[in-house]
Amino acid sequence: MTDIWSQIFNFANYGELLVLLQNSIIAGAVLGLVGGLIGVFVMSRDMAFAVHGISELSFAGASAGLLFGVGVVEGSIIGSIVAAALIGLLGSRARDRNSIIAVLMPFGLGLGILCLTLYPGRSANKFGLLTGQIVAVDNPRLNSLIAISIVVVIGLAVVWRPLMFSSVDADVASARGVPTRFLSLYFMLLLGLAVAVSVQIVGSLLVLSILVTPAAAALRLSSSPVIVPLLSTIFAVVSLVGGILLALGGSVPISPYVTTISFLIYVVCRIIASRRKRQGNSRRSALARRVQS
Numbered sequence: 001m002t003d004i005w006s007q008i009f010n011f012a013n014y015g016e017l018l019v020l021l022q023n024s025i026i027a028g029a030v031l032g033l034v035g036g037l038i039g040v041f042v043m044s045r046d047m048a049f050a051v052h053g054i055s056e057l058s059f060a061g062a063s064a065g066l067l068f069g070v071g072v073v074e075g076s077i078i079g080s081i082v083a084a085a086l087i088g089l090l091g092s093r094a095r096d097r098n099s100i101i102a103v104l105m106p107f108g109l110g111l112g113i114l115c116l117t118l119y120p121g122r123s124a125n126k127f128g129l130l131t132g133q134i135v136a137v138d139n140p141r142l143n144s145l146i147a148i149s150i151v152v153v154i155g156l157a158v159v160w161r162p163l164m165f166s167s168v169d170a171d172v173a174s175a176r177g178v179p180t181r182f183l184s185l186y187f188m189l190l191l192g193l194a195v196a197v198s199v200q201i202v203g204s205l206l207v208l209s210i211l212v213t214p215a216a217a218a219l220r221l222s223s224s225p226v227i228v229p230l231l232s233t234i235f236a237v238v239s240l241v242g243g244i245l246l247a248l249g250g251s252v253p254i255s256p257y258v259t260t261i262s263f264l265i266y267v268v269c270r271i272i273a274s275r276r277k278r279q280g281n282s283r284r285s286a287l288a289r290r291v292q293s
Contacts, residue, residue, distance in 0.1 A: 041187060152190050162179075243257035
């Protein structure tokens with residue numbers, strides 16, 4: 001049991017490791033910002049399943065990039081954009097979208113596994129694409145990650161209000177002249193980029209912990225269009241940076257730490273929301289008794 005805990009939490013020479021992996025911490029903070037913001041729209045548009053579908057093709061693209069020497073980041077971006085474009089173009093209705101995602105997911109996963117099987121390099125590189133890794137964020141990769149994240153954030157800022165309107169009620173937005181079809185495809189492409197950069201840190205299997213769980217937790221506490229994105233971003237940054245800081249002292253991949261923190265935040269938010277609901281019901285019951293008396 002002691003050996004297991006020493007693999008999960010081992011803070012020997014922690015200060016030296018912290019200095020060496022500062023790029024990973026910066027990358028985690030940047031991805032937390034991106035994931036927190038775009039996750040709000042993922043939840044409001046009910047597209048959590050789409051995130052997982054895109055991540056599978058992102059994994060396939062990254063695996064192909066690793067196999068053919070194109071580059072993991074480049075392959076991941078290509079795979080994500082292809083998946084996002086297919087889902088955005090063909091899945092205008094929820095049922096069609098889910099069917100397309102269900103078809104793409106096993107195809108992407110199978111293709112990725114094939115490429116990794118044929119890849120002659122180290123197994124750590126293969127495993128990292130699925131579960132994430134914090135030691136591979138060098139300066140070029142950090143710069144590309146920041147550049148893509150800036151594109152996503154600016155892209156969201158440009159269409160924030162009409163995108164939020166169409167996400168909440170697409171039919172009314174369309175009747176008011178909002179280009180909902182264009183916004184849907186536009187958002188899917190931004191989501192594809194966000195998934196591609198997130199896969200580099202948390203892996204393709206657990207990307208939902210950054211692009212879905214923080215926003216889901218924030219929506220348990222508020223429905224404000226200002227507070228929800230703020231809370232979602234804070235939760236995502238805490239999950240990623242906190243997971244990275246904990247992973248520095250262990251010998252297991254980063255993803256279990258990130259997903260555990262993200263899950264605990266969601267559980268706490270659910271408990272708070274449940275208590276608020278009970279208190280509200282108690283107050284309404286007390287007020288009703290006063291009125292009757």
